[in-house]
Amino acid sequence: MEAEADGVPPTAPVAAATAANSDLDLAARRRLFISQPSTLATRRQQAVCVRRAHKMYGGGKIPNIVLDGLNMTVPKGSIYGLLGASGCGKTTLLSCIVGRRRLNSGEIWVLGGRPGSPGSGVPGPRIGYMPQEIALYGEFTMRETLMYFGLISAMPRSDIEDRTEFLLKLLNLPHGSKNVKNLSGGQQRRVSLAVALLHEPELLILDEPTVGVDPVLRQSIWNHLVEITKNGHTTVIITTHYIDECAQAHMTQKLLMCMPNEAIQSVGIDEAAVGFEDVSQVLGWAVKFSRQLEWLDQCPQVAFYCDALYAWSCAAEKSINLISARCDKAALGLAVSVSAWERVGVSNAGQSIKVLNDNNRMCIILSLYKDLETLAHNKQRIDNAQLRRGMGEGGKIGLLRGGKMLAEESPTYLRQQYNAESLEDVFLKLSVIQNMGKRRRSSIAQEIVEQVTVPAISNPALDMSDEQHAAEISGEFGDNISMSSAARDPISSTAPAAPPLPPAEDMPTSIWYKLHVMQSHHLHALIWKNFLWMMRNVGIMLFIVGLPVLQILLFCYAIGHDPTGLKLAVANHEMSEEMIMQQLCPVRSGCNQTMLSCRYLDMLVKNKSMVLKYVNDDEDAYEEVRRGRAWAALVLQSNYTSSLVERVEEGRYAEDATVEASDLGVRMDWSNQQISTLLYRDLQYTFFNFVEAILIDCNLNPKLGRVPVEWKQPIYGYRDPNFTDFAAPGVILTIIFFLSVAITSGAMLIERNEGMLERCLVAGITGPEILLSQVVTQFTVMLSQTTFVLIVSFYFFELTLVGDLWLVVALCILNGLCGMTFGFVISCAVDTERTATYVAMGSFLPMVMLCGIIWPIEGMYPLLQIVTAFLPLTKPTESLRSILQRGWGMDNPSVYNGFISISLWVAVFLIITILMIKFKKG
Numbered sequence: 011m012e013a014e015a016d017g018v019p020p021t022a023p024v025a026a027a028t029a030a031n032s033d034l035d036l037a038a039r040r041r042l043f044i045s046q047p048s049t050l051a052t053r054r055q056q057a058v059c060v061r062r063a064h065k066m067y068g069g070g071k072i073p074n075i076v077l078d079g080l081n082m083t084v085p086k087g088s089i090y091g092l093l094g095a096s097g098c099g100k101t102t103l104l105s106c107i108v109g110r111r112r113l114n115s116g117e118i119w120v121l122g123g124r125p126g127s128p129g130s131g132v133p134g135p136r137i138g139y140m141p142q143e144i145a146l147y148g149e150f151t152m153r154e155t156l157m158y159f160g161l162i163s164a165m166p167r168s169d170i171e172d173r174t175e176f177l178l179k180l181l182n183l184p185h186g187s188k189n190v191k192n193l194s195g196g197q198q199r200r201v202s203l204a205v206a207l208l209h210e211p212e213l214l215i216l217d218e219p220t221v222g223v224d225p226v227l228r229q230s231i232w233n234h235l236v237e238i239t240k241n242g243h244t245t246v247i248i249t250t251h252y253i254d255e256c257a258q259a260h261m262t263q264k265l266l267m268c269m270p271n272e273a274i275q276s277v278g279i280d281e282a283a284v285g286f287e288d289v290s291q292v293l294g295w296a297v298k299f300s301r302q303l304e305w306l307d308q309c310p311q312v313a314f315y316c317d318a319l320y321a322w323s324c325a326a327e328k329s330i331n332l333i334s335a336r337c338d339k340a341a342l343g344l345a346v347s348v349s350a351w352e353r354v355g356v357s358n359a360g361q362s363i364k365v366l367n368d369n370n371r372m373c374i375i376l377s378l379y380k381d382l383e384t385l386a387h388n389k390q391r392i393d394n395a396q397l398r399r400g401m402g403e404g405g406k407i408g409l410l411r412g413g414k415m416l417a418e419e420s421p422t423y424l425r426q427q428y429n430a431e432s433l434e435d436v437f438l439k440l441s442v443i444q445n446m447g448k449r450r451r452s453s454i455a456q457e458i459v460e461q462v463t464v465p466a467i468s469n470p471a472l473d474m475s476d477e478q479h480a481a482e483i484s485g486e487f488g489d490n491i492s493m494s495s496a497a498r499d500p501i502s503s504t505a506p507a508a509p510p511l512p513p514a515e516d517m518p519t520s521i522w523y524k525l526h527v528m529q530s531h532h533l534h535a536l537i538w539k540n541f542l543w544m545m546r547n548v549g550i551m552l553f554i555v556g557l558p559v560l561q562i563l564l565f566c567y568a569i570g571h572d573p574t575g576l577k578l579a580v581a582n583h584e585m586s587e588e589m590i591m592q593q594l595c596p597v598r599s600g601c602n603q604t605m606l607s608c609r610y611l612d613m614l615v616k617n618k619s620m621v622l623k624y625v626n627d628d629e630d631a632y633e634e635v636r637r638g639r640a641w642a643a644l645v646l647q648s649n650y651t652s653s654l655v656e657r658v659e660e661g662r663y664a665e666d667a668t669v670e671a672s673d674l675g676v677r678m679d680w681s682n683q684q685i686s687t688l689l690y691r692d693l694q695y696t697f698f699n700f701v702e703a704i705l706i707d708c709n710l711n712p713k714l715g716r717v718p719v720e721w722k723q724p725i726y727g728y729r730d731p732n733f734t735d736f737a738a739p740g741v742i743l744t745i746i747f748f749l750s751v752a753i754t755s756g757a758m759l760i761e762r763n764e765g766m767l768e769r770c771l772v773a774g775i776t777g778p779e780i781l782l783s784q785v786v787t788q789f790t791v792m793l794s795q796t797t798f799v800l801i802v803s804f805y806f807f808e809l810t811l812v813g814d815l816w817l818v819v820a821l822c823i824l825n826g827l828c829g830m831t832f833g834f835v836i837s838c839a840v841d842t843e844r845t846a847t848y849v850a851m852g853s854f855l856p857m858v859m860l861c862g863i864i865w866p867i868e869g870m871y872p873l874l875q876i877v878t879a880f881l882p883l884t885k886p887t888e889s890l891r892s893i894l895q896r897g898w899g900m901d902n903p904s905v906y907n908g909f910i911s912i913s914l915w916v917a918v919f920l921i922i923t924i925l926m927i928k929f930k931k932g
C-alpha cells in the first residue's frame with residue numbers, strides 16, 4: 011500500500027523495486043518528520059522561519075528566479091547577519107518577510123504568524139524596518155520624522171519625545187530641529203535607523219544599516235543592538251552584500267579617535283581602526299595626530315580608514331607624513347571609500363599612493379583605484395568585523411547565493427568547520443560545493459575545486475549528492491539547523507512532491523475583521539504628516555492654489571470676447587478726394603438724405619469698434635485685403651445715398667441699376683473663420699440698425715427696414731451669446747480635474763519613489779488608509795481651489811450663472827474628487843513621475859477635445875459622439891452648462907446625469923486603485 015501510495019505498482023521489476031525500496035525509506039522518513047508534533051509550534055516560536063521559499067520576477071521562458079527553495083531560521087533574541095552578493099535577493103527576501111511581497115511558493119512565519127495575515131502584526135508595529143534607501147521626508151525635522159513614525163505605532167507623545175532624545179544621543183545626531191534634507195548622507199541614514207528603532211519593535215530588519223556611518227558610531231550602534239537583543243525580546247536581521255572579512259581576520263574594532271591612552275591599554279586591543287568622515291575631521295586629525303598617535307602606539311597595527319572628500323588632495327600628504335614620522339608600525343593599512351576615490355579622481359589617488367609608497371612605511375591594503383569594487387569591499391570590512399563581534403557566538407550568519415541559503419551558522423562555527431580564516435573563504439568554499447552540485451562535469455568547477463581546498467562535508471545541507479533527498483529533508487530536519495534545499499524549478503519540477511506543510515494557524519475570519527482596515531491613529535498620523543508637508547512647502551501650496559485662479563483669469567481675459575479694431579478698407583465713391591485725403595467722412599444726423607454711406611460707416615466705427623481706411627478706388631481696397639492690411643474691402647457707389655432712398659421708396663418698382671447702386675459691395679478675407687463670421691454678422695446687423703435709425707428719424711415704421719423674422723426674447727441665454735459662457739463650464743471643470751490629477755499623482759509618486767510609501771506600509775499603514783488621508787488632505791486643497799475659481803468666474807468676471815450656486819459647487823467638488831482618484835490610478839499604474847506626466851498629458855488633450863468643452867458634441871463625428879458620452883468630463887460639462895445657462899436643477903436629466911456620471915467615475919477609479927494596491931505587490 012505504501013508503495014502504491016508512492017506511485018510504484020506492486021508488480022514492478024527488480025530495478026523498480028529497488029527504487030521503490032528507497033521510496034519506502036523516504037516515505038518512512040517523511041512520516042517520521044510529519045509526525046513530529048513540534049514542527050509547527052517550533053516554526054512559530056522562531057522570530058522568522060522561511061521554508062522552501064520560491065520567488066521569481068517576470069514570467070515567460072526565462073523568469074528571474076531570485077529565491078529557489080530557500081530555508082531560513084532566525085531564533086528569537088538573536089542578531090542574524092544575512093550576507094550575500096549584490097543582487098542575490100536579500101532585499102527581496104526581506105520584503106517577503108515583512109509582508110510586502112508574496113512568495114510564488116513556500117512558507118514564511120514571522121513572530122508566530124504569516125506576514126500580511128490579519129492579526130499577525132506584520133507588516134505593522136511589531137517590525138522595525140530600515141530600507142536601503144533613506145525613505146524620509148526631507149522637509150521634516152528629525153523630531154517631526156520620529157513623531158510621525160511614533161504616531162503610526164500608536165506611541166504616546168511623551169514616549170515618542172523620550173525615545174527621540176535617547177536615539178538622537180545614541181546615534182550622535184545634531185539637534186533634532188534640523189531638516190532631514192539638510193543632513194549629511196550618513197546622518198540621514200542614522201535618522202532612518204532611529205525610525206526603525208523608535209518603537210522598540212520585536213523584529214528589527216536593517217537593510218545595510220551602517221553604510222555611510224563612521225566606525226565610532228558603528229560601534230555604538232552595534233552595542234545598542236547587542237543590548238536590545240540581550241533580553242530575548244528583540245531580534246535583529248541585518249543584511250550586507252559584502253561577503254568578505256578583512257585581511258587581518260582578528261582585527262578588533264575599537265573607537266580610538268577620542269579614546270585616551272589608559273582606555274586603550276585597559277581594553278587591551280592589539281589592532282585598531284580609525285575612521286572619519288568629513289574634511290574637518292581629517293584636518294583636525296592631521297593637527298591632533300601626533301598626540302593621537304601616542305595613544306595609538308599601544309596598538310601593533312592600525313587600520314586607517316578615510317571617507318573624506320578632500321582627504322587625499324588636501325590633507326593626505328600632511329597626514330601621511332605625520333603618521334609616517336610618528337609611527338613605525340610594520341603595517342599601517344589605508345582604506346579609502348569608493349566615494350572618496352571617485353570624487354578625488356584617479357590622478358589624485360595615484361599621487362596619494364605615490365606619497366604612501368615614498369614613505370615606505372605603509373602597507374596598502376587595497377588594490378587601489380583600478381578596482382572600485384575592491385575598494386567598496388574593503389570599506390565594508392570594518393562592518394563585517396563589527397557584525398561578527400556584535401553577534402557574538404550566539405548570533406548567526408546566513409550566506410545567501412543563487413537563491414539558496416548556503417549555510418546558516420555562527421561565524422566562528424563556520425570558520426572552524428570550513429577551516430577558513432574569513433567568512434569570504436567560507437563563502438567561496440560553499441560556492442564551490444554548490445557549483446559542484448549543479449555542474450559536476452563543468453571543467454570550470456573542476457578548476458576551482460583543484461585550487462580551493464574543500465573541507466569534508468559535514469553539513470548534510472550541502473551534500474548535493476542526492477538532490478531529491480536534500481529537498482525532502484530540507485526544512486523538516488529540524489528548525490534550529492537550516493539547510494539549503496536542492497535546486498528545483500518551482501513550476502516544471504517532476505521530482506516527487508515534498509511532504510505537505512502544516513496548516514496555517516487560524517486567523518480571524520469575520521467580515522468585520524476584514525473590513526477593519528482603517529485605524530484612527532494611522533489616519534491621524536497620515537493626515538498630520540500631509541498637512542505638515544503642506545506647511546513646509548508654502549511655495550508649492552501657493553502655486554497649487556494660485557494656479558487655477560491664474561488659469562481662470564487668463565481664460566476670462568483671453569477667450570470668448572469679440573475681436574475689436576478689425577480693419578476695413580473702404581472705397582466710398584460718395585467721398586471727394588479731399589475727404590479721402592483727410593480720411594474724413596461727414597456724418598449728418600436726423601432725417602437727412604445726404605452722404606448716407608458715411609452714416610453707415612460711422613456706425614461701424616462707433617458700435618463695432620472697426621477701423622476704417624478710406625482708399626481711392628475698388629482695386630486699392632482689394633489690394634489692402636490681399637496684403638493682409640484689412641479683413642474686408644467695402645465698396646459704396648457714388649450714387650449710393652440716392653439709390654438707397656429710391657430703393658426704399660419705390661420698393662418693387664425700383665430699377666435694377668438703382669438696386670445695384672444701393673448695394674454695399676463686400677469682399678472679405680475668409681481665411682479666419684471666427685473673424686470673418688463676426689464681420690459677416692456685424693456688417694449686416696449694422697446695416698439693419700442704420701436703416702432702422704433713418705426710418706425712425708423720418709417718422710417711418712422701423713419694422714419696414716427689417717428682415718421679416720421676429721427675434722423674440724430668448725428662452726435661455728442672451729440674444730448676443732459669447733463663447734466665454736459656452737466654454738466656461740468645461741474649462742472650470744478641466745482646470746479642477748487635471749490639477750487634482752497632477753497634485754495627487756505627484757504626491758503619491760514622490761512618496762513611493764523615495765521609499766516613504768513602502769516604509770509606511772511596512773509600519774502597518776494600509777492602502778485604504780493612505781487613500782483616505784490623501785483624500786482628506788487634497789480635499790481641503792481642492793476646496794480652496796474651487797472656491798477661488800468660482801469667485802473669479804462669477805464674482806469678478808460675472809460669467810452667466812442662472813442656476814443654483816450650490817449645485818455648481820457640488821459638481822466642481824465631485825469633479826475634483828474624480829481627478830484625485832484618477833491621480834491615484836496613475837500613481838499606482840506607473841513607476842516614475844515622468845511617465846505619470848505623459849499619462850496625464852496624454853489624457854488631458856483628448857478629454858479637452860472630446861468632452862464638448864471647446865466645440866459642441868453635436869458637431870462631432872457620429873462614432874465619436876458615442877465614445878465621448880463615456881468620458882469623465884462630458885456629462886458633467888453638459889450638466890454644469892445647463893445649471894449655469896439654463897438654471898436647471900437636479901430634477902432635470904441633463905443635470906443629474908452629470909452627477910451620476912462623475913460619481914460612477916470616482917467609484918471606478920477608486921476600485922481600480924484599491925485593486926492595484928492589493929494585487930500589484932510582489
Ligand SMILES: Nc1ncnc2c1ncn2[C@@H]1O[C@H](COP(=O)(O)OP(=O)(O)OP(=O)(O)O)[C@@H](O)[C@H]1O
Nearest residue numbers: 067068074076095096097098099100101102103251
Ligand atoms: N521589482 C522587481 N522586478 C524584477 N526584478 C527584480 C525586482 N526587484 C528585484 N529584482 C531582481 O531580483 C534580484 C534580487 O534583487 P534584490 O534587490 O533582492 O537583491 P539584493 O541582494 O538586495 O541586492 P543589493 O545587495 O545590491 O541590495 C536582482 O537580480 C534584481 O534585478
